[in-house]
Amino acid sequence: MTSVRQVQVTFDCAEPERVGRFWCAVLGYVAPRPPGRNGAFACVDPTGVGPRLYFQRVPEGKVVKNRVHLDVRAGTGLVGAQRLAVLEAECARLVELGASCVRVLVADGYNESCIVMRDVEGNEFCLD
Known part of the structure; x- marks a missing residue:
């Protein structure tokens, strides 16, 4: 049997520290030590x-849509x-923290509402 792995x-x-501090504020995370x-x-x-x-840090900029993104579960059960x-x-x-709102997807009878956003470097994520 395969054991569960941490991810x-x-x-x-x-700008790793800038993006990291944004996500700490979004999720309530903490930085355990100074930047590496x-x-x-x-x-x-x-x-x-x-x-x-x-x-x-990577030298190239973001050029296309993320293939993987985070869903920030702010509306669970609602x-x-x-x-x-x-x-x-x-x-x-989150906009006050530097995010930008891309679009609001209103409930359509099949899917509940969610909001597509971008973080401080343009990485897509969803509020759902």
């Missing part, structure tokens, strides 16, 4: 539940107008 989510970016060599930065869930996030109001409030908070 780390790694971000390629131009070459400007690398890591942060962790202080409860130990979520995966470690690691931010590494539906309709109540869910959309919570998502929009969280969107406003």
Whole structure:
């Protein structure tokens, strides 16, 4: 039987500390130590539940849509107008942190509402 492995989510970016501090503020994560060599930065869930996030400097910029993205679960268990109001409030908070709102996808009878956003370096993520 295969044992469960821990995962780390790694971000390629131009400014690891800036992007890492943004995600710490979004998720309530903490930086366990100062930035590493070459400007690398890591942060962790202080409860130990979520995966470690690691931010590494790369020379090339982002050019296409992410193939993998984070879903920030701000509206879990909520539906309709109540869910959309919570998502929009969280969107406003994240915009103040430097994120940008790409589009609001309103519930369509099959899928619940979610908001597509970009972090401080343009990486897509969803509020759902």
